[in-house]
Amino acid sequence: MICPLCCSSLRQNLLLPPVALLVCPNELCVYPLNLNPEELARKQLVVRTDEEKILKLMQKKMDEAGVEKKVSDFIVRPGTRQT
Incomplete structure (x- = not known):
């Protein structure tokens, strides 16, 4: 648009x-x-x-920014979001 x-x-x-x-x-x-x-x-x-798409983009950006894997996995927990 x-x-x-x-x-x-x-x-x-x-x-x-x-x-x-x-x-x-x-x-x-x-x-x-x-x-x-x-x-x-x-x-x-x-x-x-699309929540899964957003979470994947967040994970990618955190990886690129050097966020520790343990921290980014906590923030972007697949399958734990409520809809």
Whole structure:
């Protein structure tokens, strides 16, 4: 999706593990924070996320950052998340 205010590509910002908000990455743009909850829902800007995919990305980023394996395994425990 494209931002109607500045034409940037929207990206997902995680609100909770199963829910994300599609937002404009342009720091000078307010979209969709200028909308009320009903408009967010109508424009389908609140989306469900794939928790396993998010956890895998978190694990990869922690590995790249040099986070100790024992710590990252504790944070990203496969199969222990509640939905």
